[in-house]
Amino acid sequence: MEFSQKIIDIAKKAETDLAEVFSQIDDIAYKNTAKVLDSFRKHRISEAMLYGSTGYGYGDAGRDALDLVYADVFGAEAAFVRHNIVNGTQAIAIGLYGLLRPGDVMLSITGRPYDTLSDVIGDKTKNGDGSLYDFGVTYDDVALKDGRPDYDTIASKIEKWGDKLKVVYIQRSKGYETRPTFSSKEIGEMISFVKARTGAYVAVDNCYGEFCDTEEPTAYGADLIMGSLIKNPGGGLAESGGYIAGTKRAVELASYRLTTVGIGCEAGATVGQLRNMFKGFFFAPHVVAQAVKTAVFAAYMYESLGFEVFPSWREARHDIVQTVKCGTPEKLVAFCRGIQAASPIDSFVAPEPWAMPGYEDEVIMAAGAFTSGSSIELSADGPLRAPYTAYFQGGLTYESGKYAVMMSADEMIKA
Numbered sequence: 001m002e003f004s005q006k007i008i009d010i011a012k013k014a015e016t017d018l019a020e021v022f023s024q025i026d027d028i029a030y031k032n033t034a035k036v037l038d039s040f041r042k043h044r045i046s047e048a049m050l051y052g053s054t055g056y057g058y059g060d061a062g063r064d065a066l067d068l069v070y071a072d073v074f075g076a077e078a079a080f081v082r083h084n085i086v087n088g089t090q091a092i093a094i095g096l097y098g099l100l101r102p103g104d105v106m107l108s109i110t111g112r113p114y115d116t117l118s119d120v121i122g123d124k125t126k127n128g129d130g131s132l133y134d135f136g137v138t139y140d141d142v143a144l145k146d147g148r149p150d151y152d153t154i155a156s157k158i159e160k161w162g163d164k165l166k167v168v169y170i171q172r173s174k175g176y177e178t179r180p181t182f183s184s185k186e187i188g189e190m191i192s193f194v195k196a197r198t199g200a201y202v203a204v205d206n207c208y209g210e211f212c213d214t215e216e217p218t219a220y221g222a223d224l225i226m227g228s229l230i231k232n233p234g235g236g237l238a239e240s241g242g243y244i245a246g247t248k249r250a251v252e253l254a255s256y257r258l259t260t261v262g263i264g265c266e267a268g269a270t271v272g273q274l275r276n277m278f279k280g281f282f283f284a285p286h287v288v289a290q291a292v293k294t295a296v297f298a299a300y301m302y303e304s305l306g307f308e309v310f311p312s313w314r315e316a317r318h319d320i321v322q323t324v325k326c327g328t329p330e331k332l333v334a335f336c337r338g339i340q341a342a343s344p345i346d347s348f349v350a351p352e353p354w355a356m357p358g359y360e361d362e363v364i365m366a367a368g369a370f371t372s373g374s375s376i377e378l379s380a381d382g383p384l385r386a387p388y389t390a391y392f393q394g395g396l397t398y399e400s401g402k403y404a405v406m407m408s409a410d411e412m413i414k415a
């Protein structure tokens, strides 16, 4: 790990200036760790629960206990966590297919959902694959106005759809957009507004948000939150998986899509995955804090070098994502290559843009992770479209994240 003197000097100044921000991040990690420990004690998590089951997985006490722990910590009535949920997209799809029926309406109030959801939602051009559209579900959305919910339009759409409105959808993290990520509290305000006007379920894409605040949107009344275990809540240890948490009936309906009607959460073998899922959840508040510190440090470094970053290091954070506007495809590629070069695994490869399934533009990804595709581990990616914004997230340890940011900054200066 060798860096130019310029980078070393900025990094040194960064840590002095960031002391207060870092202590606030630690404070959140302490609060969330207390919740996790309290819940492990309450449910008497034991060594025997870590082994898991095979076959049908009936009576898997560890699986059932982990579901209760997630529900507790996320302030929800119920939850399920499964290693065989492929990713965040599938967790969200399970939730949506669980709640929506033919003739129902889904209304997204934070603009168009994350890229990978577009095939799930579907439209007439993609007819036939079994999208929500194919099943007779109508999709509608309300664009954000200056990065905030457009409450007037939301109110009129709720009125327009009336009893047909079954799911109001909120995306917490910015995804591939340049807009603020919503805090759980802000999402709580949206939920109150919606619930005062309709009996529809509120479902929240919670990807990248877990443990960034002291509460999750479920603590503010969300009926479902959904996310990926190779992001925040897996703590870098879960090897795959996803979760859904929320109100009792909504989680039950989702569970019938996870397995099938009549079975729900009562079966499903955990085949050796429970230990890492428990251990990962135990680590998650700390690991998320490491990732948030890495993001803040990156914001400071790139801001100092004259790049437009979002959010700034001074702003409050509600997810682990940091964006850096690279401006050109070459610089976006250089940024990702710098991150890759400082990764523990596959440091010697040079990432190339490719047409990743589910994404509309070509995407470049830097991922030198122990778990393939894990983005709680240090990773950077961005769609090859103007203004060539790099989305940077993760870092299992602040120390390694800091080095990677310094290395990418050096690469960018050279580019």
Ligand SMILES: *Cc1c(COP(=O)(O)O)cnc(C)c1O
Residues within 6 Å of the ligand: 087, 088, 089, 090, 114, 116, 171, 173, 174, 175, 205, 207, 208, 228
């Ligand atoms: C990561 C992410 C998803 C799901 O993506 P997967 O790669 O399927 O886990 C959905 N929404 C947002 C905002 C995300 O960041």
